[in-house]
Amino acid sequence: MSLTSLNQLLHLLADGQFHSGTALGQHLSMTRAAVWKQLKGVEALGVNLHRVRGRGYRISGGLDLLDVEAIQRQLPILDPSFNVQLYMSLPSTNQTLMQHQQQRSIHGDVVLAEVQTSGRGRLGRQWQSPFGQNVALSLGWHFYGGAVALEGLSLVVGLALTHALADMGVKQVQLKWPNDVLVDGKKLAGILLEMRGDATGPCHVVIGIGLNVHLMHDDAIDQPWVSLAQLGYQLSRNDVVAQILLRLNEYLHEFVQHGFGAMRDEWQQYHYYQDQKVQLLLPTKCIEGICRGVNQVGALIIEHSGMIEAYSGGEISLRPIEERQ
Known part of the structure; x- marks a missing residue:
């Protein structure tokens, strides 16, 4: 499901206020029947739509929607320049980017999804990402030197995430080997790397990141977890994505030039289990x-x-x- 009139409808409802079917139809140049069909599509994404006769429709609490332009405005000229692609719903941002790699280079490509229905973590675990609540992001990067040159990469991505969060005032973040970001022992974010290419030469890596932003309740998660909202941080997801991309660009270039060894001591400063x-x-x-x-x-x-x-x-x-x- 790509950005369509459904996206326009979501942006209208994102303010959390009531909108009548007639007003929505006028904004979208649609009949009432067409608006009703689109509203069913909103609910199909897992969004809780509140209906009141005589007042219309609203999304209680509103939505913090992702916006490619709002993200790109915060990014300076980078090498590579990030090509950000946003989808309403995907089974997996990693899977989508891996499919793109079959047709072209994905170096600098970024895939975001408002909702991820079949996200995966390490060891086959499921990563929950309800609509508009978290950040589900995948970044493609081209490396040379094969698998050996990638040693320590997931730890470097964790460092980039830690600094991106610190840039936005999020404190007490720690890292768990090999790919978790924690606060007080609870999982705030996870990292999943997937490689395709020559095991001894050039290869593409998809760097998948799942970060809990606004999530407050989810009984399906089978491990201790926390979100930025639960920690008291009310941050725009667009700001969060932009800061993550800036720090990833910085740390990936340093990793390519110097390897993980140059960042080992820094990583251990954030290590949750150090000497435990x-x-x-x-x-x-x-x-x-x-x-x-x-x-x-x-x-x-x-x-x-x-x-x-x-x-x-x-x-x-x-x-x-x-x-x-």
Whole structure:
């Protein structure tokens, strides 16, 4: 579903005020029947539409809608220049960008969705993104040097997110290896990287980010989570997206030039489990020890049984000892 008259209708209703069917029809140059059909489309997106006879329709509380022009106005001339594409609804922003890569270069392409119906996190987890509540963003980037050159990339993206949030006044953000952004141990944002191309040469990476912005309730999420609104921050999603893109541009260029090793110490300053007792859940065993941060390529360092060992990504989960059952 792309930007259509449905988008125009949503912008009219975004103020949270009542609008009669007649007034909506005049604004949209539509018949009442056509307006009614579009209103059904609004509800199909998961938006709660309030109807009152004699007054019309409204979205209680209004909506903070994404706007490509409002985002682009905040971006200076960048290399590459970001090509921002906005959709009303997508199964997955990552999946959409991966499909685009089959036809052309996606370096600098940004895909946003107001609602993401089948978003994925690490280890196959679902990432909930109801309409107009969060940021579901994917950015395409071209790298050289294959998989080895990408070591530590998810950690760098986490750093970029941390600084973007700090730029907007969000404090006490911490990072969990390899791809979570936390506040007080609760998940605020997640990162999912997907690669396509030569394992030893040029490749495209899709950097997927899900950030909880306005979300207040969601019983379907099966882990501790928090949103910017719950933390007391009332931020425009357009401002949030623009700041994320600015920081991603900065950190990705630094990563290409210097690698993760140049940012390792900075990452560890935000590490939630630094020098804490943890469980490392591997496919065939569970290791308990002290988390000593990460090495120069972003592998997790665990001290246990008198040894210090490094563990890379894959089917690995990290937990505090206190969560043991």
